[in-house]
Amino acid sequence: MEIVRRERTDAARNRAKILAAAEAIVAAEGVDGLSMAEVAAAAGVGVGTLYRRFGDRSGLAYALIDRREREFQSAFIEGPPPLGPGAEPAARVRAFLYALADRTVEQLDLLLMAETAGPFARFGGAYDAYHGHLAMLITQVRPDADASCLADALLAPLAAPLLAYRIRECGVEVERVKAALGGVLDGLVG
Structure with a gap:
């Protein structure tokens, strides 16, 4: 039997905030303007949260894609x-x-x-x-x-x-x- 793990509500909310912030930055500044620190600040989360969740900029790019x-x-x-x-x-x-x-x-x-x-x-x-x-x-x-x-x-x-x-x-x-x-x-x- 496969166990389905659901994302915690706060984690899902943070993910949505992070992706919205990243999309806004890409729309305003292009991909070159996409820095982990800027995304974290715009989303109101810690940089560590961003790195744990997405790994690096390419992981964040894949999430946006x-x-x-x-x-x-x-x-x-x-x-x-x-x-x-x-x-x-x-x-x-x-x-x-x-x-x-x-x-x-x-x-x-x-x-x-x-x-x-x-x-x-x-x-x-x-x-x-x-x-x-x-x-x-x-x-x-x-x-x-x-x-x-x-x-x-x-x-x-x-x-x-x-x-x-x-x-x-x-x-x-x-x-x-x-x-x-x-x-x-x-x-x-x-």
Whole structure:
């Protein structure tokens, strides 16, 4: 039997205050303005509470990303087609990649901070969900293909550091990235 641990009421209240303060700071100053001390002061909690709860700035970034991430995962797992079930696998892959591109751009600075916190910070959690979803769909489209490696290849251009570089340094529009992914997908399906 699994024991479900509920968050204490005061801990939940502190978490909400911390996340609201962090969101306000990011909205006003950008991610670069997000310091643990400033967030703690704005939320009215101790810095130690913040570190115990989130670990570091990247942990705080992941917490800020979490709500939007849950919405995105719900959309591709149980939402309407073509992103959700009910469409052909190739159409779902395309919808997923395009939606992930938009989702990454939407929180690009937070994802950039979170994904560059360590050598493997991008992997695990959400990446595993994306990878598993794509590998499943690729297997349905091309049973003979190495679905795992192809999923990595399709996800690579959507890594926050690469996408930020392409958009900000090279002037590439996200629509161009989507079109390129669509071309790769056409080659995979065709």
